[in-house]
Amino acid sequence: MTFMEALAAGFTLVAQWESIAFLALGVTIGVIAGAIPGMSATMAVALTLPFTFALQPIFGILLLLGVYKGGIFGGSIPAILIKTPGTPASSATALDGYPMAEQGRAGEALSMSLYASCIADFISNIALILFAAWLASFALNFGPPEMFTLIVFSLTIIAGVSGDSLVKGIIAATLGLLLATIGLDFIGGTERFTFGSVDMRGGLNFVAVLIGLFALPEIIAYIRNPEAKKHRVRGMGYSRLKWPDFRRSLKSIFRGSAIGVFLGAIPGIGAAPSAFLSYSEARRASPQRENFGKGEVEGVAAAEAGNNGVAGATLIPLLSLGIPGDVITAIIIGAFMVHNLTPGPLLFVNNADIVYALFIGLIASSFLLLIVGAVAIRAFRYIADIPSDLLFPGVLVLCIFGVYAINNSIFDVAVMLVMGVVGYIMLLLRFPAAPFLIAFILGPMLENSFRQALLMSRGNLEIFVRGPITILFWCLTILSVVMIIRATMRAARLKREAARSASRVAAEPKA
Amino acid sequence: MKKTLIALTLGTATAALAAPALAEYPTRPIQMLIPYGPGGATDLSARALATALTPIVPQPVVVSNRAGAGGTTGSVAVRDADADGYTLLFARVGSHTVNPAMNPNLPFNIDEFSYLGIYEINPVACVVNSNSGITSIDDLIAKVNDNPGTVLFSSAGVGTLPHFGALMVLDAYGITDLAENVIHIPTEGDGQALTAVLQGTSDFYCGSTSPAAPFVQSGQMVPLLVTSAERIDGFDAPTVDELGKPELQALVGWTGIAGPAGLSDEVTERWGEWLSAAAQDESFMNFMTSGGSVVQVMSPEESVTFINDAYEVFRRLVIELDLEID
Numbered sequence: 021m022t023f024m025e026a027l028a029a030g031f032t033l034v035a036q037w038e039s040i041a042f043l044a045l046g047v048t049i050g051v052i053a054g055a056i057p058g059m060s061a062t063m064a065v066a067l068t069l070p071f072t073f074a075l076q077p078i079f080g081i082l083l084l085l086g087v088y089k090g091g092i093f094g095g096s097i098p099a100i101l102i103k104t105p106g107t108p109a110s111s112a113t114a115l116d117g118y119p120m121a122e123q124g125r126a127g128e129a130l131s132m133s134l135y136a137s138c139i140a141d142f143i144s145n146i147a148l149i150l151f152a153a154w155l156a157s158f159a160l161n162f163g164p165p166e167m168f169t170l171i172v173f174s175l176t177i178i179a180g181v182s183g184d185s186l187v188k189g190i191i192a193a194t195l196g197l198l199l200a201t202i203g204l205d206f207i208g209g210t211e212r213f214t215f216g217s218v219d220m221r222g223g224l225n226f227v228a229v230l231i232g233l234f235a236l237p238e239i240i241a242y243i244r245n246p247e248a249k250k251h252r253v254r255g256m257g258y259s260r261l262k263w264p265d266f267r268r269s270l271k272s273i274f275r276g277s278a279i280g281v282f283l284g285a286i287p288g289i290g291a292a293p294s295a296f297l298s299y300s301e302a303r304r305a306s307p308q309r310e311n312f313g314k315g316e317v318e319g320v321a322a323a324e325a326g327n328n329g330v331a332g333a334t335l336i337p338l339l340s341l342g343i344p345g346d347v348i349t350a351i352i353i354g355a356f357m358v359h360n361l362t363p364g365p366l367l368f369v370n371n372a373d374i375v376y377a378l379f380i381g382l383i384a385s386s387f388l389l390l391i392v393g394a395v396a397i398r399a400f401r402y403i404a405d406i407p408s409d410l411l412f413p414g415v416l417v418l419c420i421f422g423v424y425a426i427n428n429s430i431f432d433v434a435v436m437l438v439m440g441v442v443g444y445i446m447l448l449l450r451f452p453a454a455p456f457l458i459a460f461i462l463g464p465m466l467e468n469s470f471r472q473a474l475l476m477s478r479g480n481l482e483i484f485v486r487g488p489i490t491i492l493f494w495c496l497t498i499l500s501v502v503m504i505i506r507a508t509m510r511a512a513r514l515k516r517e518a519a520r521s522a523s524r525v526a527a528e529p530k531a
Numbered sequence: 532m533k534k535t536l537i538a539l540t541l542g543t544a545t546a547a548l549a550a551p552a553l554a555e556y557p558t559r560p561i562q563m564l565i566p567y568g569p570g571g572a573t574d575l576s577a578r579a580l581a582t583a584l585t586p587i588v589p590q591p592v593v594v595s596n597r598a599g600a601g602g603t604t605g606s607v608a609v610r611d612a613d614a615d616g617y618t619l620l621f622a623r624v625g626s627h628t629v630n631p632a633m634n635p636n637l638p639f640n641i642d643e644f645s646y647l648g649i650y651e652i653n654p655v656a657c658v659v660n661s662n663s664g665i666t667s668i669d670d671l672i673a674k675v676n677d678n679p680g681t682v683l684f685s686s687a688g689v690g691t692l693p694h695f696g697a698l699m700v701l702d703a704y705g706i707t708d709l710a711e712n713v714i715h716i717p718t719e720g721d722g723q724a725l726t727a728v729l730q731g732t733s734d735f736y737c738g739s740t741s742p743a744a745p746f747v748q749s750g751q752m753v754p755l756l757v758t759s760a761e762r763i764d765g766f767d768a769p770t771v772d773e774l775g776k777p778e779l780q781a782l783v784g785w786t787g788i789a790g791p792a793g794l795s796d797e798v799t800e801r802w803g804e805w806l807s808a809a810a811q812d813e814s815f816m817n818f819m820t821s822g823g824s825v826v827q828v829m830s831p832e833e834s835v836t837f838i839n840d841a842y843e844v845f846r847r848l849v850i851e852l853d854l855e856i857d
Contacts, residue, residue: 063596066569070582073814163732204600207717209634209689209856218607218638222599287726288719341729342745344722347569353745354575357821358814364749428564428595429604468719475716476683476732 030376033078034384039377042079043385046086047392053087054094055400057104057235058227058422061091062347069351077359078374082381084355088348089331089385092291093137093393096324100129101403102415104235104422108226108461109291109327112299114234115181115454116312116319123315124259126404127397131261132317133324134393136273140325142386143277144284144332148339149379155285155333156340162286164472165483169493170286171466174293174458176500179507180300181454183313186508188451193459199224200463207471219431228423228436229460235419236440237447242412261317269321272302276322280329285336287345291327292461296454298326304503313454332382338363339375556616556797560591563619563788566605566626568598571720572741576651576786576819577621583815587808601690602626603637610643614791616798619647622789627838630690632845634856641842645794646834647802649787650810652825653739654759655696656766658752660728668755668774671735672704675712685716685724685733690856692784693724693738699848700737700756703776709852728752739784740766740823758782763823781844787834799831 033039046068053064064087072080095107100117113133120129147155175193182189202213203223214220242248276298283294302322303312312319334345342364344350356363361371368375403411423436443453477483484490563581567573574596581594597605606626612618622644631641659665665674675682686694694717698709706712716733718724721742727733729751736743740763746752747766754768758779762770771779788802806828809815819826829837849855 062569066574066578069575070578073579073582073818160730163727163730204689206719207689211636218604219599221638222604288723337726342749342751343726343729347571350571350720350722351569351575354818357741357744358818360821362745362748364745364751366749427597427599427604429597429608472716472718472732475714478680478714 026372027376029373030378030380033373033377034082034380038079039082039381040384040388042075042083043086043381044388044392046083046088047090047385047388048086050087050090050092051094051097051389051392051396052090054091054106054110055097055396056422057098057106057231057418058425060107060227060426061088061095062351063426064091065348065351069354072355073358077356077361078377078381080355080359081352081374081378082385084352085378085382086385086388088352089141089328089389090392092328092331093134093141093324093389094396095327096133096137096320097130097396097400100133100320101126101400102235102411102418103238104231104415104419107291108230109295109330110323111230111234111292111457112295112323112326112454113320115299115323116314116316117323119313119315120317120320121404125315125317127259127401128261128265128317129320130397130401132266132269132320134390134397135261135266136269136276136321136324137328137393138386138390139273140277140280140328141331141389142383143274144281144329145379145382145386146332147281148332148335148382152336152340155281155336158282159285159287159337159343159345160341161487161489164469164476165486166489166493167286167288167469168466168473168484169490169497170289171293171462171469173493173497173500174297174462175466176497176504177296177300177458178455179500179504180303181296181313181452181458183450183452185450186504188449189455192446192451192453193455196456196459197463197466199229200460201467206464206468207475219429224435224439225423225426225429225432226461227426228432229439230457231419231423232436232439233443233446233453233457235415236436237443237453239412239416240440240444241447242408246409265317269318272298272306272318272322273325275301275305276325277329280326280331281333284330284333284345287337287343289465290346291330293458293465294330295323295327296458296461298329299323335382339367339378340365556795556801557588557590559617560593561588561617561619562593562595563621564595564597564605564609565621566597566599566602566623569596572653572739573602573621573623573786576824579815579818580650580809583809583812584805587805601630601688603630603639606644607639609789610639610791612791614645614793614795616790616794616801619788619790620644622646622787624653624784624786624841625687625691627789628785628841628845629692629695632842632849633690633695633854636857641838643792644789645792645799646831646838647788647790647794647799648806648831649785649829649834649837650806650826651786651819652827653741653784653786654757654763654823654825655692655737655782655784656740656743656747656757656763656768656823657697657700657735657737657755658725658728658743658747659735659755660731661751661753662731663734663753665735665755666753668700668704671755672701672706674734675701675706679712680714682712682735683714683716683733684735684737685718685727686736687721687724687738688717688719691738693721693736695845695849695854696737696782697735698852698854699782699845700779702848702852703779709854725752737782744823759825766823778844781841783841785837785841787829787838803828803830 095110096113099105099110099114103118105111117129279298337343338349565577609620684697754766
């Protein structure tokens with residue numbers, strides 16, 4: 021089959037109303053599942069899989085892809101409205117999305133999140149179609165040493181989300197790294213900090229920690245002082261995204277999409293690190309740097325572009341090499357196999373029509389997401405109008421049910437509640453939560469890749485500079501540490517000068 | 532009106548009290564725990580079975596994940612549940628054979644469960660990257676002998692089937708001092724372990740055929756042996772019988788249904804019928820066999836014997852080769 025024939029055959033496959041219907045159904049299921057805290061995109065895809073067995077291959081695969089794409093966007097809705105990220109990847113969205121909702125700009129944040137998601141998704145799909153072969157060879161060169169250097173570089177994000185005190189950010193991050201070590205040692209299989217408890221052997225559940233740290237402190241603060249929010253009507257769902265705001269965010273959206281495409285193509289990283297990296301890069305480059313974390317629309321755009329940029333790119337290692345980039349694509353492999361389709365290089369030879377149908381379907385999914393997402397926002401934004409004394413108890417119930425549902429485990433609920441108290445104490449002491457969370461996500465990846473690399477080299481540290489990719493990330497790390505030090509020193513100097521001039525001002529009236 | 536209501540309530544209450552003796556199992560939904568996360572081999576197999584069971588079991592089958600610590604968390608949760616047949620477990624070779632054999636500190640024993648039936652057998656294949664120049668198991672063994680301490684193998688984690696499988700194969704081929712002569716690289720799942728082979732991070736992988744099938748079919752990887760009795764379609768590799776190592780036939784993965792110890796005969800019988808009926812379901816069979824798994828429903832007695840035999844073989848090797856996790 022020539023290229024044009026395959027493309028035409030693919031087009032015929034997609035151009036049936038069922039294809040579009042299944043894709044739209046998938047996106048809808050995904051958005052709803054993603055919006056329920058504790059119900060991740062992964063779970064939604066796993067639940068949908070058995071229904072695809074009886075469908076034609078292309079319908080089944082489009083249905084699953086729809087759920088996947090919808091799920092990643094859906095997570096941003098509760099992150100913005102109730103500071104309860106529906107999926108780990110949307111926790112970066114909560115950093116600016118929730119403050120915006122508090123200021124009555126929920127509609128604006130949600131719209132930005134949707135547009136950024138769709139644009140990033142579209143770019144990611146185009147990258148998949150155009151650069152799959154090239155990015156796949158990049159992914160093949162990405163072994164444990166490369167992974168380790170990438171994670172070291174990613175840890176410099178912490179400086180960008182530490183708020184006013186870098187020291188406090190580093191302390192929070194250390195705490196996160198420490199908590200990530202609970203459970204079974206990955207290489208040796210021995211127990212660490214489990215205190216003999218069976219539940220602790222599995223480590224602390226990621227979503228339980230996430231929800232505890234983000235959503236619960238708000239609720240505890242409300243319980244302690246209900247008056248603070250009582251008379252404030254958020255009345256927020258109706259704010260519109262303004263064109264100039266969107267235009268100045270475009271750069272961050274494109275940057276975030278590019279970051280998402282690269283990280284998505286590398287197996288085993290996932291959307292959450294990409295969202296944080298995109299967020300911190302946007303902050304570094306933005307003239308409105310000071311406003312990040314306080315309700316900056318560009319922050320929402322960057323975070324959402326970062327996590328949706330991953331969605332198309334994870335299919336690169338899947339389609340070109342047969343490698344599942346994350347758990348979701350591992351499930352999608354199952355859908356391929358049941359129809360005797362083998363993901364990997366052979367797919368392009370044997371089933372080129374399916375591949376092109378998939379490509380066309382993916383492009384269509386970005387547009388469907390725009391439509392379904394717009395409807396979902398319209399439905400969900402009324403949450404913003406619910407008075408606090410109804411909303412907060414409701415959120416608490418939702419959090420407990422959601423966290424219980426991940427693993428049907430009361431232990432996870434306990435973890436969430438304890439983390440809620442920890443998060444509240446951090447809030448009172450003005451310790452930022454984001455560095456803690458980033459370290460908790462990256463900690464296991466850092467440790468595993470470090471130890472895997474040393475196993476490979478039998479303890480020889482030279483493996484960490486074994487090729488151009490590792491050296492590139494070391495250079496980026498050094499560059500970013502130098503920039504952080506310079507920025508910190510400049511801030512300290514400004515503070516000193518401000519203090520000096522303030523004391524001078526204070527002294528003058530006396531004279 | 533009120534009287535009728537009271538009479539009705541009383542009636543229902545009596546009926547409810549008498550129910551355990553009269554009504555047939557099951558009278559309410561059956562909860563089935565998967566001790567691994569969504570998307571893994573166990574999860575997909577379990578969900579496929581649950582879908583096939585839906586029209587067969589008179590009550591809903593509710594499947595949920597209880598992941599953690601290589602299957603330990605979910606297994607303990609089911610062991611501690613009531614032995615009434617309403618809380619069951621998808622037991623797997625990792626959680627109920629390899630891990631118990633390798634890890635003496637597990638908080639459960641395999642005889643603390645009733646086994647309702649194994650329904651799936653996964654033969655093991657050893658695969659290498661097709662660029663490696665290795666085309667037979669003898670090549671691989673020669674490589675290990677010529678370069679002691681440099682050959683790497685990847686697994687889905689400590690105490691998983693691929694971890695033990697590679698060591699068992701090497702031992703069968705006379706490699707001694709395994710801890711010194713080969714290097715184990717644990718990863719976070721079969722997908723990652725195979726990715727490592729594809730990247731050249733690892734030299735070989737000996738695990739279930741299903742996750743390896745796409746790579747073998749596309750020619751990116753070469754299979755060296757399969758542990759099934761007969762050759763497998765799409766895997767152009769000799770069986771362990773042909774290679775003269777029939778003892779390696781014990782090295783297979785499996786999935787089955789287990790419950791807390793002491794399940795009643797009624798529960799056991801029902802499940803025997805249901806599993807046999809589910810194995811006739813076409814789309815279930817299709818899904819399972821597409822990955823190289825063999826659907827084979829064993830009776831509870833056969834299952835217990837099978838699991839105990841495998842455990843004994845593995846345990847003996849673990850002690851002999853000093854592979855215990857401590």
